[in-house]
Amino acid sequence: MKALHIITGLGIGGAEQQLRLLLRHLPVPCDVVTLTNPGAVAHGLRADGVRVAHLGMKGNRDLKALPALTRLVRRGKYDLVHTHLYRACVYGRIAARLAGVPAVATEHSLGKAEIEGRPLTRGARALYLGTERLGAATVAVSATVAGRLRDWGVPAARIHVVPNGIDAARYRFDATHRSSTRARLGVPADAFVVGGVGRIVAGKRFDVLVRAVAALPGAWLLLAGDGPERDALRTLTARLGATDRIRFLGECDTALSPNPSQSPPVPALLSAIDVFVSTSREEAFGLAVVEALAAGLPVLHRACPAIDDLPPGHAPGARRISGSVGELTAALRQRMEGGVRRLVPPPAVSHYDIARSSARLMDVYAHALAPASAPSTRREAHR
Structure with missing residues (x-):
């Protein structure tokens, strides 16, 4: 064939x-x-x-x-x-x-x-x-x-x-990637870092994520992706006074070998963050969420068929949220105050x-x- x-x-x-x-x-x-x-x-x-x-x-x-x-x-x-x-x-x-x-x-x-x-x-x-x-x-x-x-x-x-x-091994947590990516992006080694990945369009609702992180002093955000809403998000970030804590990384490839002149690859980014957030209004699958789970990250998501279509218990590290700024801020604050820890990749990862x-x-x-x-x-x- x-x-x-x-x-x-x-x-x-x-x-x-x-x-x-x-x-x-x-x-x-x-x-x-x-x-x-x-x-x-x-x-x-x-x-x-x-x-x-x-x-x-x-x-x-x-x-x-x-x-x-x-x-x-x-x-x-x-x-x-x-x-x-x-x-x-x-x-x-x-x-x-x-x-x-x-x-x-x-x-x-x-x-x-x-x-x-x-x-x-x-x-x-x-x-x-x-x-x-x-x-x-x-x-x-x-x-x-x-x-x-x-x-x-x-x-x-x-x-x-x-x-x-996904190729789960590609996203396995790597402490070396964590430290090198944070150093490269100017993020303190001990900072609480939130991550998001996706095309920057209105339907992804990244403005909610920006507002929630901006409302948490000491929290950082690494946002990978590009799209027509990028400049509006940058303007919002400046208006909220969070430019020093929010990094717009542009498009990030899934390749493991980073190019020094480009943004870090997604696996390195996932090693560098402490919690992954998907604020999308709707999704057809939610691949970035599964990749984050493979990296041992806790996940907050609004819509994710990859998780929602599975029986309960397949992704214990993933929590569904309604998507309001207040709820997301509170959920992130709880994670921030509870301490950072990596999770064992759940059954959902091997399923996909x-x-x-x-x-x-x-x-x-x-x-x-x-x-x-x-x-x-x-x-x-x-x-």
């Missing part, structure tokens, strides 16, 4: 980095084509030995990209096309159908009212559903996303739950092992290549 992965872009993001990790574990040869933005993850994939092509798409309505993509699928003699993110799913499913190749699509970022951080419109939903029928299967990264797809009208038999996965996700995805591939196969070949969520 030979597969082609089509993705909208390859800048640093959750879906993009999940694709890179997945390709390290899939037991089939894979190539990648990005419709736009061959950024840092494209460089990482090439370093891993993966062939990456850039289609050079000009925008959502650049219809010339469709015949080019169809030719690419045909010339590559691929057995399967796997698409990621909205634009790539729409164009990739059509191209795969025109080329006569079965397609699988992963839905990474579907919320109740948003998709990939943008409001859902009736037109976007209609286009998604119309092209979804052209594929052989749709993969949901959580049971929560599977439920949203069913609510949209995607038949349950077409939906396969393959949770995101990337090797397990890869095996489940191979089941979906087999289903897509043999549509008449018995339903028993499919793996259900969290089995």
